[in-house]
Amino acid sequence: MASTIYRKIANFYRKQKERVSNFRKTHQLHIPDYTVSMTLDEDDVQIAEQWLNTPTTAWFSHEMVEQYHRAFAEWNGSARAFSFMSGREALSACIFALDLQAGDAVIVPAYTCVVVPNAFYFAGIEVIFCDIELDTYGIDITKLVGKITSQTKAIVLQHLYGMVCRDYEEIIALAKQYGLLVIEDCTHSTGATYKNIKIGNYGDVAFYSSECSKVFNTIQGGLAISNQPKYIEKLATYYDSLPFADSTWIKKQLSNVPYHYYTYKYPIKLFYNDWAQWRYGDDFLVSTTQEEKEGRRPAYYGRKMAAPIANLGLNQLLKIDFYNSQRITQATVWADWCHTHHYLTPTIIPNSSPIFLRYPILVEPEKKRNLDWAIREFNFRPGVWFTSHIHPVEVQPMVDCKNAITAVKQCINLPTLINK
Ligand SMILES: *Cc1c(COP(=O)(O)O)cnc(C)c1O
DSSP states (O other): OOOHHHHHHHHHHHHHHHHHHHHHHHTTOSSSSSSSSSSHHHHEEEEEEHTTOOOOOGGGGGHHHHHHHHHHHHHHTEEEEESSHHHHHHHHHHHHHOOOTTOOOEEEEEETTTTTHHHHHHHOOEEEOOOOOOOSBBBBBBHHGGGGOTEEEEEEEEEOOOOOTTHHHHHHHHHHTTOOOEEEEEETTTEEEEEEEESSSSSEEEEEOOOTTSSSOOOSSSSEESSSSHHHHHHHHHHSOBBBHHHHHHHHHHHHHHHHIIIIISHHHHHHHHHHHHGGGGGOOSSSHHHHTOOOOTTTOOOOHHHHHHHHHHHHHHHHHHHHHHHHHHHHHHHHHHHHHHHOOOOOOEEEEEEOSSEEEEOOOHHHHHHHHHHHHHSSOBOOSSSSEETTTTOOOTTTOOHHHHHHHHEEEEEOOOOO
């Protein structure tokens, strides 16, 4: 009798182990990658679990969400902020705010995430890709004018890896000169400053992300900001027209908080992540779905953030400066590593303070293709943002975007919050 029970338990445990190991293989977690969700702590887990135990009717009150908007706007030094369920959905709000129409064209750096061009395609807008520079991986100002056509209405100015892009003010001045509106992609550089003002406040509108690999973490989430009354009004109109994310989604997303915490962050995760996988693993959310990779608009696309996620955002905002200061410290370690190993360090443009979400380095192409050397050297897998012009979707190399091609082949990035 006792032995039967024992066998059953052992069997159950073996099956769970198998499930966990298959999961890790599918999601490539078999190589240590404990560098995402590093800003999650016990307090975030508690908030998520409290909301999971609260009736869903309380999830859709506006109060906490509005508190989040005010807190982010104040922290960011912006007039107003509006929250969405992702950065890409916040970008769609920016597109609406600037009144970009089907048939218009926008200039986008040829080294970005597929969800950026997708947001424009979903609105019927043409995307013109422009080459980048290799100092900060921002748009190359010398290539910009050649990309402007009579259809061009706006440009996306992207700050990558936590840095401020090269020629920041000059690009905005050039855009103004040609009558182009400026959307700032601040998803990597939330909190970085230029002349003591946070980036995002120089363009017409800007968007931010709290996806789990970004600066602060609500698993998924985003914000759009503006300082100009006409765009704020349009952002508000757009925001008010959207539904909240539904309770099934929110529940899943909340379950991802303990799941990520115990999988990536918790100090004795090697034991706990088996348990977390069993308890929460079925709710695992991927940020970019297959249909988005194929350029199709998900049915749920365009959602307001609900109170539980805003609560997580509020809590993360309390810690964002602390974690960014830790990132900045680790970046000095990577700078030393670069000097020792004869790699160029990225450029910090004058008057800027980067926060170094990741530390980008150009390595030999074979070293990006096969990262075994780095896993041996660091005991973690470095990041590969980006592996194509529109990561992670493979496209033909854009022949007039030589620097972007170089970055795709050679740029790896080292994490700046590490749990070894
Ligand atoms: C992650 C990312 C986005 C989109 O943010 P989500 O919150 O994931 O939608 C946009 N631009 C860049 C450069 C990104 O890396």
